[in-house]
Amino acid sequence: MIHTGPGNRPLFIMASHYIGRFAPSPTGPLHFGSIITAVASYADARAHHGEWLLRIEDVDEPRTVPGSADDILRTLEALGFEWSGEVMYQTRRKEAYAAALQQLEKNHLTYRCTCTRSELQALSDNSIYPGLCAHKHRPKNGDHAVRLRVADKPVSLVDAVMGPYQRHLKNEVGDFVIRRRDGLFAYQLAVVVDDAYQGITHIVRGADLLDSTPRQIYLQQCLNYTTPDYLHLPLAINSEGEKLSKQTCAPHIKTESTVLFDALNFLGQQAPAELEHESCEIIWQWAITNWQHTAIPKNNQLPPSGYIV
Ligand SMILES: [Zn+2]
Known part of the structure; x- marks a missing residue:
């Protein structure tokens, strides 16, 4: 039922x-x-x-x-x-994601990024975004992604199965995309907004998402949300x-x-x-x-x- x-x-x-x-x-x-x-x-x-x-x-x-x-x-x-x-x-849920994005923008935590996939792939370590657009004022013409400025400190959690886990977002991930260049909201933003809206207290999911969890906790902190407990399988x-x-x-x-x-x-x-x-x-x-x-x-x-x- x-x-x-x-x-x-x-x-x-x-x-x-x-x-x-x-x-x-x-x-x-x-x-x-x-x-x-x-x-x-x-x-x-x-x-x-x-x-x-x-x-x-x-x-x-x-x-x-x-x-x-x-x-x-x-x-x-x-x-x-x-x-x-x-x-x-x-x-x-697009209105809710747009409202969260607006809140982050208002707090100067975002910037527009016009880097193309091939430009990023040409970088020596293309898994870490080096902030190429962080201090440039890209036009707000729709043809850009929106990135979240990450903090220069580790984000850690204690997972109920995997134990202590942490990521230094600035050194290991870089400013990450929260709205894609094609206009769609990124998974990282959507999942955090939805978990908060639904009042989720415990997240149980596959270990392939453990690497995303520090980014999501950081987003929760930026949006003044409570961080749930995590259990990765x-x-x-x-x-x-x-x-x-x-x-x-x-x-x-x-x-x-x-x-x-x-x-x-x-x-x-x-x-x-x-x-x-x-x-x-x-x-x-x-x-x-x-x-x-x-x-x-x-x-x-x-x-x-x-x-x-
Ligand atoms: Zn860029």
Whole structure:
């Protein structure tokens, strides 16, 4: 059952000490890697008697695959996930992102950047933006990205699985893009604005996003938002060590309780063997009662057989 609230704001904001979320991108059907994140975020929220929200991260519109958002929702329903409130879609949140951008501009934390991709690729280390446009006044004609000025100090967190983690944004990342040259808002800005709007207190997601987390914490600080707790999960990888994705041919997961069972074991939860062929409802009962985030391994792993073509 899905609890839907009227309007676009969930009913229970402030009502819970734990508000978690699952935020897939609609770039294809859920695969085993994304199911792991869904299972962990849901079990952790429910084990804390918290709420669990769903957000479709379709901010990067050119990457959206038509129909996949609905496909994802159907898969989650079939696997027995229950979310609170209405599903949030980032494509309907552009005014909120524009307001956040304006606030950052007003505080002189942004600048316009006209560097092209090929100009940046020609730099000796193109993973760190060296601030080429930081002190130039580029015209506001739309043909520019907007970058956030980062601070010259480390941003750190203590992740619930991965432990202490930090990034010195100025030395290791550089001023980063919050609105793209094509006019779309960057993922980093959208996710931070949405997490704050939805009152998210706990973020459970894949370790591929750990590297983004200091940027997001810095943005939260710039916007006077509260920083949630973070838990980053090991990734399901293929035999070449690559993250499972549409690109690495992870097949469309089956809507069977076996998938839940396999995901729980991937997450170190040691579900008893007799649970494997039980209903989703029974598996969830066990998972929520017995959930231990301390059992989640740090290292990326191969999924059980059958999930990679
Ligand atoms: Zn530039």
